[in-house]
Amino acid sequence: MKTLSPFILLLSLFAGCGGAASPRVEAIVALSTDVQAGKPLYEAKCQVCHGANGAGTSLGPDIRSKENNTDNVEIIVEGGGDMPAFATMSDQEIADTNAYANSL
Ligand code: HEC
Incomplete structure (x- = not known):
């Protein structure tokens, strides 16, 4: 049991962040964005x-x-x-497209 408890602790930590975003999502959110670069991407992929x-x-x-x-x-x-x-889409493309969408 002694060796099992750190594992259980880790497991419950993971369960605790069940709603957390993936590392890729976190990385994209952290990028600086170019709203104008996002415009043509939004028009091509989201506008429909x-x-x-x-x-x-x-x-x-x-x-x-x-x-x-x-x-x-x-x-x-x-x-x-x-x-x-x-x-x-690349991380930067997603960040820019989202920034443009947020500007609407
Ligand atoms: C094929 C149609 C379609 C395309 C293309 C599309 N979306 Fe969506 N989008 C949806 C639908 C349907 C939902 C609602 C999903 C749900 O929660 O059931 C949605 C939800 C969203 C939401 C969340 C809205 C909310 O109320 O929480 C965002 C933000 C969003 N889309 C952004 C985008 C962006 C940015 C693009 C382009 C990269 C895009 N979408 C392309 C159909 C589309």
Whole structure:
């Protein structure tokens, strides 16, 4: 038992951060962003579902005035519900696209 308890401690630490973002999401959130570089990416990849002004379409919800960057980056990287993942975009592209989306 003596050797098992540190393991259990570690396990419960992991369980404790069940809702935490992945290291990639954390790294993207920490990048500095270029809103203008994000504009063409948003228009090419996001506009079809979220609309030119971010107000949403029949395919995706209104994404204006989003404040929680970690959640936004997470859904772009990992997808969720009917939102596809954009994991093949580079970290910087995701950061810039999210920054543009947040500016809408
Ligand atoms: C195929 C349509 C589609 C595309 C393309 C798409 N999304 Fe989404 N998006 C959705 C849907 C549907 C949801 C709602 C997902 C859910 O929670 O069920 C969503 C959710 C989101 C949310 C969270 C909204 C909230 O209320 O929490 C953000 C932020 C977001 N999308 C940003 C983007 C960005 C940025 C892009 C481009 C890289 C993008 N989306 C591309 C369909 C799409």
